Amino acid sequence: MTTLGAVFRPQLPPERLRPVVRAAEDAGLEELWLWEDCFMESGIATASAALAWTERLRVGVGLLPVPLRNVALTAMEAATLYRLFPDRVTLAVGHGIQGWMDQVGERADSPMTLLEEHLAALRALLHGERVTTEGRYVRLDGVALDWPPAVPPRLLAGARGPRTVRLSGSGADGTVLDCAAGPDDVRRARRLIDEGRAQAGRTGDHRVVSYIVAATGPGADERLAAELDTEAIASVPDVAVSGDADAVAAAVRRRAEAGAHTVVLQPTSDEPDPEGFVRFAAEEVRPLIG
Structure with a gap:
């Protein structure tokens, strides 16, 4: 069965988080996804608040x-969330926007090497291992968590380019594909993920999360067109959807048929009713999806 989620966009001020979270919980939305975009809001802080305000809602940071x-x-913060809110947390790590990394003086000469080292060390720490490593970027000397998660969690990687997608297959337990990936891109990603998994000898399932820009209600077509221009993805086939619940559900099903296990509806940055958007996802779109 396809899991349906929605995004709380960090373009909204932090004080808007609670009413959106409560609307998602009350409407029965399965997952709410948060972003750690520079220089807006912390992914861990917002996830902690969202989880504390709810009893059932699952929260992802991607x-x-x-x-x-x-x-x-990262391991300490993640382990704390996993222990406080078991079975309700999904975390993904990734390169970040390189221009933002430049701004804070943290851009890596080899983002691929950094992500590979970070994934390996983070996964080991969250599995309760004591880690000593002397990598190009990640250096640990006998580090182990005092309070690792009771059950080793699923760790996801955000990926766009083919090398990173393949790395997510070899080094992570799932992959987050951003809004630039249409159904054809999801299919290609699944093949690359499988290549990475085979190369690393990975077994078990691998969760694929796919964002899709969605707009509904008055002015939906105009808002969506402006968003696609801003994201420079207007030319990607079937990359976004506007319209009623039937139209959005059909787009979600196409992502699922392409290989996404979770489809996350991403509102436009100027969505006028964020609470209404999560209710629309849960109450109107969810019943139309298998």
């Missing part, structure tokens, strides 16, 4: 940019 984060700190 993604935490690894150049900003020492892997031991």
